[in-house]
Amino acid sequence: MFLETTLPNGLKIIGEHNPEALSVAMGFLARAGSRDEPLELNGVSHFLEHMLFKGSETLSAQQINHQFDALGANYNAFTSEEVTVYHAAVLKEHAPDLQHLLTELLKPAFRKEDFEMEKNVILEEIQMYQDDPISRLFDAAREQFWGSHPLGRNVLGSLESVGNLQVEAMQQHFHAFYAPNNLIFAVTGAFDWNQVVSQLAQETAEWTPSQVERAHPDFQPVFSEKRLKEKQLNRTSMALMAPGLAATNPNRIAMNVLVEVLGGDNSRLHWALVHPGLADEASLSHVDGDGIGYLEGFLSASPRKAKKALEVFHQVLQEARSQGITETELARARNKLALQSALRFETPYNRLFHLGLEFLYTERYLSTEEAVQAILNVTLPEVQALLDQGMFERFSLTLQGP
Incomplete structure (x- = not known):
């Protein structure tokens, strides 16, 4: 209730x-x-x-x-x-x-x-x-x-x-x-x-309200490359960032399912980069926020394989847009995220965070059952529409290593 x-x-x-x-x-x-x-x-x-x-x-x-x-x-x-x-x-x-x-x-x-x-x-x-x-x-x-x-x-x-x-x-x-x-x-x-x-x-009877407003300045993402040369490290690590979706965007759940297919555990990036030994870590995640969101990628590889690993990272995302993802991949990601949500939200303590943060961002109530069902309802056309927007084509890149 x-x-x-x-x-x-x-x-x-x-x-x-x-x-x-x-x-x-x-x-x-x-x-x-x-x-x-x-x-x-x-x-x-x-x-x-x-x-x-x-x-x-x-x-x-x-x-x-x-x-x-x-x-x-x-x-x-x-x-x-x-x-x-x-x-x-x-x-x-x-x-x-x-x-x-x-x-x-x-x-x-x-x-x-x-x-x-x-x-x-x-x-x-x-x-x-x-x-x-x-x-x-x-x-x-x-x-x-x-x-x-x-x-x-x-x-x-x-x-x-x-x-x-x-x-x-x-x-x-x-x-x-x-x-x-x-x-x-x-x-x-x-x-x-x-x-x-x-x-x-x-x-709280003595607490008094006041005018509180959060600034939402215009944002222009900076798509550039930055290098942090750190000779003491023996790995090359790469952070990639791009604009994403706000917490109030109706497509944010579809986005979460999509990035699970592309960059979660047992994902396309895992099988293209980690499994063959091109990288020891490869991931992609999505963070939705107040009026704005972002995509965040991570790669870790040996310096001699770093360039190739980065090329494959972009290739995986480009192929997803041009060829789409399969119904099997979508179902696997939906089921995984739905189970994670069910397990995470079943106790009062964990429900507290979902209840509070969902309401803070959207002013909506979403029960555990509704949250799970929303994930299971994500369709292939919804995911393809996100791929067609070109959100995975340009990333800001920061490299760190020897």
């Missing part, structure tokens, strides 16, 4: 009730990510995610974490380019206590000493990712492909932007983007809907 209401302060509450469940999952979704940051504040959304676990005016960081543990909660948070999510799951009898604790997270104290301590943690995290070759590759690839578009910014920020960040600027960003009308509270599993709504209404 799907439930929905909006509090007077603009906070949207959505729920999927399953009285047979033994657990309940809930969380806040903020429509705030790295694409919403001014360049000088790059990384503030991810930093904020850390700071919300550092305590409120009434609870310290240690008390918050101990209370989560006392409930036996599975809990965490994540930040992306477009959304920050605070989520947890407990046995159903602990639902009111978990809800209170999650709401308390969104009342951060912003203590100066906590801010400076956590800044050092994040600076270390940035350096750790800079030591990882694949992270360096995709940071460079996204920056090149997106150009000045805010989606090209690193979610973690840079050593400079995070190092210069002041707590006052973070507080201003928090109040601007964590307004109740820019949040969704989602709950799945076994819960009392009236209790959820009344408790949230009481505990």
